[in-house]
Amino acid sequence: MKPVVSLLNAWSCAIISLFAIAILSVLGSLYKSEHHGFTGSEGEPEDGGAVAGSIFTAVFVYIAFFVFCSFQAYLHARARRGGAISLS
Template sequence: MKPVVSALNAWSCVVISIFAIVILSVLGSLYGSNNHSFTGSEGDPEDGPAVAASIYVAVIVYAGFFVFCGFQAYLHLRDSRGGAISLR
């Protein structure tokens, strides 16, 4: 298989996806536990678990990006070594 995106884009997507998964997971857990600093004032949402559920959907989307971009990066690594079977 040939990679669809460039190596720089694939590795950038991998790094951004990892950071997004970590940060959004922390935010989702804080909203899910009804932490008073996130759900306590007037401008904050009242239903913390509903907000946490939508944040976890975003985590799943970023996990999909991570898998796709990680596979693209793997294809670039394999291609730079001479293909699936190297005869060197």
């Protein structure tokens, strides 16, 4: 297989996705536990579980991005070595 995106784009996407997974997982767990700082005031959502569900859906999307971009970076590394079999 050949890579679809460039090496720089693949690594950038993988790193940004990893940070997004970490940050959104923390936010989702805070909403799921009905943390007072996120659901305690009048302007905040009352159903923290619904908000957490939406955030965890975004986490799964970023996991898919991370897997795809990591695989693209792997394909670039494999192509740089000369393919699956190297005779050097």
